[in-house]
Amino acid sequence: MNEIPEFWRTEVFHPLSVHFPVALLLVATLFKIVSLWGRNKVWPQAGSILLGLGVLGAWTAIYTGDQADGIVSRKLCDPTVLKEHENMAYITAWIFTAAFALDVALTYRPLFFKKQLFKIFLVLMMLTGSVYLGMVGHLGAELVYQQAAGVYTPSEDCLEYN
Secondary structure: OOOOOOOOOHHHHHHHHHHHHHHHHHHHHHHHHHHOOOOOOHHHHHHHHHHHHHHHHHHHHHHHHHHHHHHHHHHOOOHHHHHHHHHHHHHHHHHHHHHHHHHHHHHHOOOOOOHHHHHHHHHHHHHHHHHHHHHHHHHHHHHHHHHOOOOOOOOOOOHHHO
């Protein structure tokens, strides 16, 4: 009789850690877009905080994804999808990291010439990162729902749950 899989399997940490940065980075992008037209300081500050937390979360998701890679890749029919998912995740994390660095520079170095132009560039970077984020999520969903990456399949009679 098979054992019920433990909750703390290495490959389980990735889906647990990936959803917060997705939400944080998308909402941060929305806040930064809104801050372009408003004079209220709440939107850009909240966007900056969410962006920082989202970047931290994105790198955590990459770390946990790397941990799961060795376990999941052996069971895939098409491992190229996993590699593409990983590459796109790195691109996404670097785009948002660069956006965060620019945001910090805009916050603490207010002497930028044409500051509004840099704010628009920041939003464009974040929108680009959001598009990549969507593609990474789509590839991740393809891995899980088409190739059963990291999914435990119980026996036909489910005796391990009795």
